[in-house]
Amino acid sequence: MSSTPRGPAAPNAVTAAEEELRGLRFPLPTEPVRFFRPESGIGTAPFWQGASAGELRLARCSACGYFVHPAGPRCPHCGSADLTWEPVSGRGTLFAWTVSLQAFLPGLQPYCVALVQLDEQEDLRLTSQLVDGSVADLRVGLPVEVVFVDAADDLRLPFFRPVRP
Amino acid sequence: MSGLRSAAIRGIGQSAVGRRLGRSGLDLTVEAAGEAIADAGLTPSDIDGIATYPGGGFGAQRGFSGPGAVEVQDAMRLTVDWYTGSGEGPGQLNCLVNACMAVVTGLARNVLVYRTVTEATEQVGGRGAAATNPVVGGPLEWLMPFGSISAVHWLGVVANRYVTQYGLTREQLAQVALTARRNAGLNPKAVYRDPLTLEDYLAARMISTPLCLYDCDVPADGSTAFVVSHADAAADSPNLPVRVEAAGTALRGRPSWDQWASPTRTAMHDAGASLWERTDLTPADVDLAQLYDGFSILTVLWLEAMGFCGEGEAGEFLAGGRRIALDGELPLNTAGGQLSAGRLHGLGLVHEACLQLRGQAGERQVRKRHEVAAVGNGGGPIGGALLLTTGLG
Ligand SMILES: [Zn+2]
Numbered sequence: 001m002s003s004t005p006r007g008p009a010a011p012n013a014v015t016a017a018e019e020e021l022r023g024l025r026f027p028l029p030t031e032p033v034r035f036f037r038p039e040s041g042i043g044t045a046p047f048w049q050g051a052s053a054g055e056l057r058l059a060r061c062s063a064c065g066y067f068v069h070p071a072g073p074r075c076p077h078c079g080s081a082d083l084t085w086e087p088v089s090g091r092g093t094l095f096a097w098t099v100s101l102q103a104f105l106p107g108l109q110p111y112c113v114a115l116v117q118l119d120e121q122e123d124l125r126l127t128s129q130l131v132d133g134s135v136a137d138l139r140v141g142l143p144v145e146v147v148f149v150d151a152a153d154d155l156r157l158p159f160f161r162p163v164r165p
Numbered sequence: 166m167s168g169l170r171s172a173a174i175r176g177i178g179q180s181a182v183g184r185r186l187g188r189s190g191l192d193l194t195v196e197a198a199g200e201a202i203a204d205a206g207l208t209p210s211d212i213d214g215i216a217t218y219p220g221g222g223f224g225a226q227r228g229f230s231g232p233g234a235v236e237v238q239d240a241m242r243l244t245v246d247w248y249t250g251s252g253e254g255p256g257q258l259n260c261l262v263n264a265c266m267a268v269v270t271g272l273a274r275n276v277l278v279y280r281t282v283t284e285a286t287e288q289v290g291g292r293g294a295a296a297t298n299p300v301v302g303g304p305l306e307w308l309m310p311f312g313s314i315s316a317v318h319w320l321g322v323v324a325n326r327y328v329t330q331y332g333l334t335r336e337q338l339a340q341v342a343l344t345a346r347r348n349a350g351l352n353p354k355a356v357y358r359d360p361l362t363l364e365d366y367l368a369a370r371m372i373s374t375p376l377c378l379y380d381c382d383v384p385a386d387g388s389t390a391f392v393v394s395h396a397d398a399a400a401d402s403p404n405l406p407v408r409v410e411a412a413g414t415a416l417r418g419r420p421s422w423d424q425w426a427s428p429t430r431t432a433m434h435d436a437g438a439s440l441w442e443r444t445d446l447t448p449a450d451v452d453l454a455q456l457y458d459g460f461s462i463l464t465v466l467w468l469e470a471m472g473f474c475g476e477g478e479a480g481e482f483l484a485g486g487r488r489i490a491l492d493g494e495l496p497l498n499t500a501g502g503q504l505s506a507g508r509l510h511g512l513g514l515v516h517e518a519c520l521q522l523r524g525q526a527g528e529r530q531v532r533k534r535h536e537v538a539a540v541g542n543g544g545g546p547i548g549g550a551l552l553l554t555t556g557l558g
Contacts, residue, residue, distance in 0.1 A: 021374070036309035039302030070307055070424075096329070096428060098321025099374040104314055113313045113373070115322050115423055127322075127423045128311050140329050157311060 021099060021135045026112045028132040028161070033151045035105075043071050046085040051156045056146050057085045058124070067121045090146030092118040092160070095125060097138055116144055116160050132161035172265035173406035174553070175275075175399035176205025176392035177519045182354045182507050184285045186386040191232040191240055194281045197390035198241065205392040206403040207275060212392070213246045214273025218260040218280050218512075220250015228287025231280060231388070247272040255414040255436055255549025256457075256542035257511030262412045262549065264393035274398060280512035281388035288384050304421060304546075317381060317460065319422040319545060321373035324462040326428045328375055331477035333465065335375065339366040340486040341461040341497075342379040342504050348491065349501025351529035356383050356507040380461040385507030389516045405523045405555055410537070413440030413550030420546035429466060430476070433457075433541055433548035437470035440539075440550040448472040451552075452534050453521055454495055455514035456541045458502040463544040471539055471550065496521075496531045511542035515551065522555045 040048040050057030059071035063080035067088070074081050095117040101110050114130040130137070131147065144160040151157050178200030180193040202209055219225075221233020234250040237243070247267050251259055257280060264276035301309045313319060327333055343363060349355035361379065369377040399406035413436035418425050425431050441447065448471060456467035465479045473495060474482040482488055489497035500506050500517040507513070518538035520526045540551045 021371075033312070035312050035314055036299055036301040036305075038306045038310045039300050041302060044302070044306055070304070096322045096326035098318055098325055098376075099371075100312065100318055100321070101370070101374070102317075102372045111312055113311070113318045113322060115326075115428070123426065125423060127308050127313050140326075151310070159311075 023134070024099065024110055025134040026110070026129070026131050028147065029149050033149055033157060035151075037152070037155065043073075047071070048155065050085065050087065051148060051158045052154065054148050054156070055087045056090045056158050057087050059083045060086045067124050069124060069126065088118060088120050090158070091163070092116045092144055094130065094138065094140060094142040094144055096140070097130060099135060099138075112138070114144070114160055126158075128157075129159045130161065131159045137162050168269055169262070169265045169409045169412055171396045172268050172393055172409045173396040173399040174261075174391050174409070174519055175394045175402040175406045176201040176203070176207065176404070177516055178202070178204055178390040179354070179513070179516055180388040182356070182385055182387035182509065184356060184383070184385060184507075186283075187286060188283075188386065190281045190283045190388070191236055193283070193386065193388035194232050194237055194279050194390070195240055197281070197388035198237065198277055198279055201277065201390035201392050204404055205275070205394070206401075207392060209241055209243060211275050212243050212277045214264065214267050214276035215243065215245055215248040216260040216264040216267070216276055216278045217250045218254075218257050219252025222250060224252075228284045229282060231282060237277070237279070243277070245273070247276075255412065256432075256547045258412070258515070258540070258542045258549035258551055260512075261391065261393065261409075261515065261551065262414060264391075265409050265412070268393055268395045274394060276393045277390065278393055279388055279390040280510055282384075282508065282510050283386045284384040284508065285386045308422060315373070317373045317376055320460045320462055321376050322423065323428045323466075323545075324375050324460075327462065327465065330429065331480060333480040335367060336363065337480040337483045338375070338380065338461055338465065339363055340483040340489065341458060341464045341502075342366060344486050344489050345458060345498050345502040345504040345506070348499050348529055349505035351527070352500045352506055355501040355505055356385055357501075357505045376460060376462065379504065382459050382503035382508045383505070385509060387507060387509050387513070389509050389512040391515070391519075407519045407522050407553050407555060410446060410552040410554045411440050411444040412552075413437055413443075413548075415439035422545045431466070431544070431548065432546055433463075433467055433470040433543060433550070436541065436543070436548040436550040437472060440552055441472060444552055446537065446552060450537050451495065451539045452537050453499060453518070453531055454497050454539045454541075455499070455518045456497060456539075457511060457514065457543055458498055458504050459508065459544060461504065464498070464502070466544070467541040470548070471541055491529060491531055492533070499526065499529050499531060514542065515540050518553050522553060
């Protein structure tokens, strides 16, 4: 099998199709966002408790400073079991995304699933949603910041929105 | 080097395949198993092992898991010296690799291997489960509460990452679905056989960008079965035994949907790498490929994971569809894949690889030399690969 040379990027038809979607906005939710509820059990509850308190908290190794997400019993870098939950800045950049258009749940409006690269550490990434933005905003490296949205009386979700200058 | 080389697939079988057949998984399994055992020139009394993916037992899901090994053992009144049903391993190929290991080590002589799904039947009324706000834990706790609730979301993110990295066009991506449909037209058992044009593809509704309706496979009911035996014992079988040259079973990165160092290099790349470490053959020796297409983007990634082209080059490789056509240099998903023939969840691709290697694929038989087939199964956190041959040695 011959290997093909990597030519210049062809006109990107994916982007062309998304052109039609360009006007699509992802508003900051005003109604509770109801997807699946997180178990919020041993090893994950501090994350969700932090979100409900309006803080993005992640597990961090006290010995070497490495953030561990998803949290585990030990630091995968140095082996320390001394992990603590620490607030992070909530700032990051958009790493990848998908615009969900099929209404998987009754009445579901289009929304943007976002993979966010947090500023604190190169490999610290969180799947979330981009809100208060639009399809036109979507690009790798878009600066984003956390925003907490209500999902239930006792549950808030850390979503992200573009940082406005 | 691979110790699996002395294992062979000596029999293959497939039940009726379709949308909502309304038959039980056990019924379909017994049909496929009976066909595979007869195809091997054996009788049920010759079967002394069972292997399935993912099997019954704890966590079994109706429609997805199929009947457990013990249910099949009982339904067919088999007497076995070894059996397993396991959902963890090199993707759906787990069951075949386990069977190979069993015959190579002498735990069994003739292992019945099967994978059964009744997802089309079970899907009825299944949608909207999240309306009741069920609780999720484990890896999905980091995806589903945020609205990343379907595999199309998990892979839509991966696909967009690939698009932004390498400039994959919709026309290039479409070739996976268009080729599958063209081949399905020659497969009487395929679920969707009507012609599909590029215009149809480009006009289809988006499910989750950049994946449209035709980038998603079709849930089906059906069972695929094999008999795996020691190659020495398979020599006198009525059909050409298909030898297992090597298996790719590695897991070297972080198995997840969203935590790989690079989202476009996942478990399948580990599987592909380990496959080639275990054989003297190279990607240039492969005559045809059956690469997992639960979503078209997975096939794109599999082309790179198996080394058929370099990283970021799959779009160019697919462009125009010539290379992957039945008469191309690498005929791909020759029965229509899961996109058009139905989601038999990986093992359907192995069945087709065997048919092609045996020269029994009917109208869709590739004309060129067909001695080496590559199969890749899985995506995201799981991946497995097989290299199958009919060459002597
Ligand atoms: Zn540490």
